[in-house]
Amino acid sequence: MVDENDALRLILVQKGDTYTQRVLTHYQFQLQVYEAQGDTEQERLQSAVAIASKQVNTVIDWFNQPSFRIFLVQLAENDYLFVWLAHHWIGDGSTTGLIMDQVFRYYEHPDAPKPETDTYLHFLRDETAFFQSDKGKKQLAYWKQEVEGYQMLDITKAAVGAPASGYDHMYQIDRSGVEQLAQRYHTSMFNVILLAYHLGVAYLLDNPDTIIGVTSANRTSKRYFRTMGYIAHSLQHRMRIREEDKLADLLEASKDTFSKNMANLAAGHYYDRTQFCLTYQNFVAGAETSEKQLEKVPIPTKRSVEQFFLLVFEGADQLALAMVGNGLIYTEHFLESLKGYMESVVALLSQQPDATLAQLRAYYEKNQ
Template sequence: MKNIEAFYPLSPLQQGMLFETLRSPEAEVYFEQLIYTLHGEFNTSAFERAWQRVLSRHACLRTTFMWEGLKEPIQLVHQRVKLPIEMLNWCGLSPDEQEQSLQDYLQADRMKGFDISQAPLMRLAVIQVAEDGYHLVWSHHHLLLDGWSVPLVWRDVFDFYEAFCRGEDLHLGPSRPYRDYIVWLRQQDLSRAEAFWRDALRGFMAPTPLGVDRSSGVAAGHNEQQFSLSLGTTSALQSFARQHQLTINTLAQGVWAILLSRYSGEEDVVFGATVSGRPAELTGIESMVGLFINTLPVRAQVSPGETALAWLKALQEQQIHARQYEFSPLFEIQGWSQVPRGSSLFESLLVFENYPTGGPGQESGVDLKVRDVRFFEHTNYPLTVVAGLAGQVMLRILYDRSRFDAATIRRMAGHLESLLVAIVADPHQTLAELPILSEAERYQVL
């Protein structure tokens, strides 16, 4: 095939995404859009050259997908791909007009989507809004890469950009190709994974109800709300986690399990969690760019009489043990469980973002710095809680607005914070004793 460097099968997660993309091509579910606000001197030529070199370095950024007439879909790596970069100048518009134009542009960009059989499955726009102010819009299909990969791509872009701005060249060898991960995946023993997941999910018969959702006449679609814990609360959480050798991820999973149990009235709950999916035994895996993440069920027995600390430690041990089966395809796990085919194993997803630091222009020697980052994404689940640590604990809750209203989501964030604060204050309370009401709600009750 002309201009084809390699072809190989899809990972199970890619297969699932491909199926969903083909089933609902108009949906924006795997359309990723990142919007950066940049300040400083912008060198267009160096920027374009930098991106082309990064595409040369990472095979997955030159990948498309083929399925028609094939028994199994494949991904094709193209030798050469030209990345479209649109240059726009909105300096003549007022700040309000610029913001409206940006929203219109982002919406139109999402509507355009991607033809996943045509390279590249990404594009860029650089929008000048002041003499030294720019919006940078990077859109790509999730089939190519995960959130962990985004800062890795940016690090390379700005390493090249910095060199080109100085009139120098930079030689970074090709990164380890994604196909090595596909080969590794195919060598894994699925029968051991099956035995583990059958045992882990034995006796669980139906997805945990969310308890606070309701059907309404509101049109389908997703909304998002963002919350952050104070620096003081974040610091107390980090000290608590260090003292008791717990991860912030374990705390997030723990309070989500407790809240699900309170909302549903069930002690045995299951939710989904996103794992990095990067196998430690693959040398160089931490700097590979591609789609490695996986979504797996987390089952938690929320025993009212157990103390919070002992329960959290047991939950963490359970997750450490499950790590060796992170490669397991979710659709297989679904089949190994006793939840009927056609029903989802879970309705809520918890994502803990613990990505490598760094992004465009951070700690670089060029006069171009990031002032703000926004992004657009949504998932297939009615409720997704995204937790992350960036100076403070940040929470984003993505929700199906036909099932949740904004006030319910605000209360939910308050309940999560109340649980975290209560556990840190006294980890020897039983799970039943932990309060979930926020201060405002307690005041209303009184």
């Protein structure tokens, strides 16, 4: 699997004041197997989780080895924890599913044929050719103009109250209000959530100029549908708001901005300006494990990144909001406040579309 996928052989190389990635021609992968200790099944499981947590929280030497780690922790004769971790730069959300597919396909069928897909290096060469083309230069100029003058947000303002645990937090909000607004304004529920997210971040961080990165799977090309690597592009959605702006007008403006940005998605590579991200209906390929009995085991980790992700999943009656971020920065109070402010946006926009941002703030603070 490592030999077949360029992204699993990436190492970091320093060049002057910057860094680049190099694909190793060959990497001799060695599978580490650790043995859990204990007299009972529960003791061995606790030992295995502790071993896995220690390994997961050990920094990978990106300059001398690829940016991923796979290892096993043995619980019993035919019982193991399989642990996979990687830096985000070697793969987007679909990559984990693809890796699990390959691992278990080769495990069950060692002579299985290689998947028919182009490599990550092919993708990067296509990207380079695009940026050098007239169309690519035009789109890159568009994004530079979109982010001109933008100042990074002060996320220390999110550290209010006791720290969060550092794990993902899941909340639910009523779907019907979001759906009704989408129908009324001839848009999608995604665009309603995007507006509410922007306004919540702007309020809580006290900044009227925000950029939220909207991730796109961008895997419609059959050439790269099953290619491991960071194929996704980040769309930079910027909003600049004023106290007198009306909610309905902001939704229309946000919708128009999103449409223009989608038309220029291919050149959206300003990850350093993205502190908050939104992924809507995030689906990951499932592993082909029909002959295996698998059970997920949570491994405690220390999340150190400063980026904050909001993942939204559609349910029949509810929208599930998964909030992911460093618990020392994005505290429980921040998470609850963000959820509450987003609900206030939906409620007031439904009841009083001509309400201004000043009225929205008063509405939110009154209902807290």
